[in-house]
Amino acid sequence: MSELSTWITVNGLSTWIAVILYIVLAPVLGGLIAGIDRIISARMQGRVGPPLLQPFYDVFKLRNKQNMVVNKHQKFYILCFLIFVIITGSIFFAGGDLLLAIFALTLASIFLIIAAYSTNSPYAYIGAEREMLQMMAYEPMVILSVVGMYMVTKSFNSLDIALYDQPLLFSLPGIFLGFLFILTIKFRKSPFDISMSHHAHQEIVRGVITEFSGSELAMVEIAHWYENVFLLGMVCLFFASSPVIGIVLALVVYFLEIFIDNNSSRLKWQFTLGSAWIVALVLGVGNIAYLAFR
Amino acid sequence: MNTVQFLVLFPVIVAILLLVIRQQTFRKLLVAASTVILTGASIYLIVQYFNSGAVYFAFGSHLLDLGIFILEVVLAVVIALLSLKHRQYLAVLLMLIGAALTVWFELTYGNQIHTTYNLFVDNLSLIMALIIGIIGSLIALFAVGYMKDYHHHHENIKNRSSFFFFIVYVFLGAMYGLVFANNLMWLYFFWEITTFCSFFLIGYSKDETAIKNAFKALKMNLLGGVGFSGAIILLFTQAHTVELNQLSGLASTVVLLPVALLAFAGLTKSAQMPFSSWLLGAMVAPTPVSALLHSSTMVKAGVYLIIRLSPVFAFVDGGSMVGLFVALVGAVTFLLTSCMAISQVDAKRVLAYSTIANLGLIVVCAGIGTYELVWAAIMLVIFHAIAKSLLFLSVGTVEHHLGGRVIELMDGLITKMPKVAIGMVIGIAGMFLAPFGMLISKWAAIEGLVAANPILTVFVAFGSAATLFFWTKWLGKLIMIKEKPADFTAKVPGTEAFTLGSLAILTVAICLLFPLISKYSLEPFIASVYGQTYLLSQSNVAILLMMMVLVLVLPLRLLTYRGLNYKPQYLAGTNVKEKEKFYGSLGVTQEVSMKSLYLNTIFGEAKLFPLGVAACIILIVVMIGVVML
Numbered sequence: 001m002s003e004l005s006t007w008i009t010v011n012g013l014s015t016w017i018a019v020i021l022y023i024v025l026a027p028v029l030g031g032l033i034a035g036i037d038r039i040i041s042a043r044m045q046g047r048v049g050p051p052l053l054q055p056f057y058d059v060f061k062l063r064n065k066q067n068m069v070v071n072k073h074q075k076f077y078i079l080c081f082l083i084f085v086i087i088t089g090s091i092f093f094a095g096g097d098l099l100l101a102i103f104a105l106t107l108a109s110i111f112l113i114i115a116a117y118s119t120n121s122p123y124a125y126i127g128a129e130r131e132m133l134q135m136m137a138y139e140p141m142v143i144l145s146v147v148g149m150y151m152v153t154k155s156f157n158s159l160d161i162a163l164y165d166q167p168l169l170f171s172l173p174g175i176f177l178g179f180l181f182i183l184t185i186k187f188r189k190s191p192f193d194i195s196m197s198h199h200a201h202q203e204i205v206r207g208v209i210t211e212f213s214g215s216e217l218a219m220v221e222i223a224h225w226y227e228n229v230f231l232l233g234m235v236c237l238f239f240a241s242s243p244v245i246g247i248v249l250a251l252v253v254y255f256l257e258i259f260i261d262n263n264s265s266r267l268k269w270q271f272t273l274g275s276a277w278i279v280a281l282v283l284g285v286g287n288i289a290y291l292a293f294r
Numbered sequence: 295m296n297t298v299q300f301l302v303l304f305p306v307i308v309a310i311l312l313l314v315i316r317q318q319t320f321r322k323l324l325v326a327a328s329t330v331i332l333t334g335a336s337i338y339l340i341v342q343y344f345n346s347g348a349v350y351f352a353f354g355s356h357l358l359d360l361g362i363f364i365l366e367v368v369l370a371v372v373i374a375l376l377s378l379k380h381r382q383y384l385a386v387l388l389m390l391i392g393a394a395l396t397v398w399f400e401l402t403y404g405n406q407i408h409t410t411y412n413l414f415v416d417n418l419s420l421i422m423a424l425i426i427g428i429i430g431s432l433i434a435l436f437a438v439g440y441m442k443d444y445h446h447h448h449e450n451i452k453n454r455s456s457f458f459f460f461i462v463y464v465f466l467g468a469m470y471g472l473v474f475a476n477n478l479m480w481l482y483f484f485w486e487i488t489t490f491c492s493f494f495l496i497g498y499s500k501d502e503t504a505i506k507n508a509f510k511a512l513k514m515n516l517l518g519g520v521g522f523s524g525a526i527i528l529l530f531t532q533a534h535t536v537e538l539n540q541l542s543g544l545a546s547t548v549v550l551l552p553v554a555l556l557a558f559a560g561l562t563k564s565a566q567m568p569f570s571s572w573l574l575g576a577m578v579a580p581t582p583v584s585a586l587l588h589s590s591t592m593v594k595a596g597v598y599l600i601i602r603l604s605p606v607f608a609f610v611d612g613g614s615m616v617g618l619f620v621a622l623v624g625a626v627t628f629l630l631t632s633c634m635a636i637s638q639v640d641a642k643r644v645l646a647y648s649t650i651a652n653l654g655l656i657v658v659c660a661g662i663g664t665y666e667l668v669w670a671a672i673m674l675v676i677f678h679a680i681a682k683s684l685l686f687l688s689v690g691t692v693e694h695h696l697g698g699r700v701i702e703l704m705d706g707l708i709t710k711m712p713k714v715a716i717g718m719v720i721g722i723a724g725m726f727l728a729p730f731g732m733l734i735s736k737w738a739a740i741e742g743l744v745a746a747n748p749i750l751t752v753f754v755a756f757g758s759a760a761t762l763f764f765w766t767k768w769l770g771k772l773i774m775i776k777e778k779p780a781d782f783t784a785k786v787p788g789t790e791a792f793t794l795g796s797l798a799i800l801t802v803a804i805c806l807l808f809p810l811i812s813k814y815s816l817e818p819f820i821a822s823v824y825g826q827t828y829l830l831s832q833s834n835v836a837i838l839l840m841m842m843v844l845v846l847v848l849p850l851r852l853l854t855y856r857g858l859n860y861k862p863q864y865l866a867g868t869n870v871k872e873k874e875k876f877y878g879s880l881g882v883t884q885e886v887s888m889k890s891l892y893l894n895t896i897f898g899e900a901k902l903f904p905l906g907v908a909a910c911i912i913l914i915v916v917m918i919g920v921v922m923l
Contacts, residue, residue, distance in 0.1 A: 066859055067857070067858055067859050068858075068859045068860075068861050069858050069859070069860060069861070070775070070860070070861065070862065070863045071775040071860070072852060072855045072858055073773070073775055073852065075855060075858070076848070076849070076851055076852050076855075079848070079851060080848055083844065083848070084841075087837075087841065091837060096833065096834070096837065097831070097834050099737055099740060099741070100728070100737070100834055100837060100838075103728035103729075103733055103737065104728055104841065106727070106728065106762065107727055107728045107729075107841075110727065110762075110766055110769070113766055113770060114766075114769060114770050114773050116770075117769075117770030117771070117773060117774055118773050118774060118775050119775070119863050120706070120774045120775055120776055120863055120874065120886070120888075121863035121864055121865070122863075122865065122886055122888055123864055124863070124864075125888045128770060129767065129890065129891050132762070132763050132766050132767060133763070133891070135759070135762055135763070135766075136759045136760065136762060136763045137759075139755070139758065139759035139762060140752075140755040140756045140758075140759045143740065143751070143754075143755035143758065143759075144751075144752065144755050147740070147744050147748060147751050147755070150741075150744050151744065151748055156741065205864065205866075210864055211863055211864060270896075273896075277756070280755075280756075284752075285749075285752050288748050288749070288751075288752065289749065291748070292747075292748045292749060
């Protein structure tokens, strides 16, 4: 997807085409990544694993389930969650302002959180609070990443950053590592999957999404596919000057996340918050200070 | 008499009428009428001056100066006597030092001071005037119904409502004077009046904590006042001027120390650390006071002054060093108070901390003072004034119906008091969420700071993360869908409902109209001061407005849901028939109860507050020290 979008933007095609391609292709790509994730995870655990297209089968099956809700507001909030995740990715792949994209993603996450709150269910409630803890944990590093990208490229636009002629990775090594760290939280991987595990291997009641079933759950799943493609796009930016390497980098990063996921068990939220902030302080701020006083 | 003078004098006349005639119906009518008149006059002022750039008025005479001087001395004596009566010797001392400086200055230099322009109007004062006119009078209107309820709920407190309204309107007049004053001595006069008004209103209930906190606020603001009068004396003895518009043209050797002292005064008034405790203590006052003085207007006087100083930080040699220290105080305050807001259970204290934090962010922007950041600072002032007054007043209304203002009580407010809850949701969203107002300015702040001083963005990044946490958990509590208790009824007084509704509509309207405000009001102002201006990127504005429209239109989807299969929430398979209850161990029926995280061990006041106080005292001392050397 990101290769395609880079190609489109480089060739000066309309941003609308990029947006439409993102909307159409991101869930396909995201679903495939989820399928590969499940196969690799299974192999790491010595299982065969589901077929590659299993995530799509799951989502289609969910679409046909009975529509059970605690109240109708939760349905509405989930819809908003999906819409604003799509807007986030669209801003990003259209070459727009990175800060704006991140703020749109924050808005989306808040819709997911209040959807959980609105159900008035203790399991969802605890999940929602932990989701907020996660947001608080990763937010500084995300903003610092964008700040770092601006300091090198003098632009907040993802297009200008992608077209910058040097690989950002070499000027932003600390920020890249910091971003990788919080990516584990954003991908909902162990040891930081405190609000819900992406795979139901550690819990029966799934935190923030406890009360969502049927088509709502399908929407949440699809939103995560969109989100993951956006996040991998962010990773590509660190090596966008040569897109092929950028994509390889994103794939390696994702493999690394699967590896971490399967080799660690969940830690307490105190550790998530503390370690994410310390990483942001040391790697993120250190990198920014180096760039500022260079 | 022109509109500027009318706006200063009219509230004072209303104040006197309200003091003399104590009947509730009369009060209601007069406050309603003056709301219309003040709003109208503020808008008329904008029609008169909005295209004319800065306009200066020579208005004034020695007689008037003398009158101001005498009034200052009389007020000083009254306050000093009051402090003496309550054995607040530090307050007496500070009052005496301030008065002594003023009297000495007046007697020594009184007849040498010649000012060309005493008053002026430019786009920044127009914006401030509109905030004071609309928000200020709406809050006064709210107070009419609120104070009646207040005395109904607090029968042991002596009803001094007419005095209350007298002070509120005197305060409004003083605020107008403050934003139109070009003569720093006049500005100082109005500045001190806002301090005294705040003092009287915090101590309104006259119980022990109220009096203690009133004096705390008085002392801290008087300390700032001493800095202010010191600045005037230095400025006049070294540069022979007391006019605000002259500051950025002066040589750095004469202007830096006075400006540092003025910034110090601004920091005290806008409750930056180490002076934040007075604003937190001020939350004992009736809620309209918190909304009026301690969030939307008086504390804005502090940041207003710092914004006025920002050209000095930007243009005068060595000014950027002073500005950097001011910005650092703001940055530390923003970060730490945002974190401490997480640990607060009382809704008003959450709002107080968030107010201090937002003022901190404004101080950061104004302290660095580049054109982009001044744009962000003024936008923050506008959005914050509206959204925060809405939140404060909503909490006031909710408090009277739920019997408390702890956030935990507001579970499922959306089913109990849907209209007020929606107003609060708008206010909260306005405070931190894209595409609403505060976020637009925060965004501009980050963009401006990266260009000017990237290290400061670190404070904003961490502070914003904390902001997300405490607002979202409150938001979540409000929108929980719960069964409404059968015995719950809520009757909101008409004046309160009108104010809350207007403020909610205003919040949304400003978010939709901000590109126009920026284009027609802010950009010309900033261009005239800085020679260049911040231009919003068209495509970003389009995306923001699109998101805004989506957020407003999407709720219509709620009307279209049909044929849903409703099930109770998951309680580990042991729900009983009534929702929100389950079979606990030993067969006892338990009610579901959920409490939020306050993370007191990490973000508690006990740890962070002293840290901030120490850091900011060092920063301020170093700032003054650097300038003096």
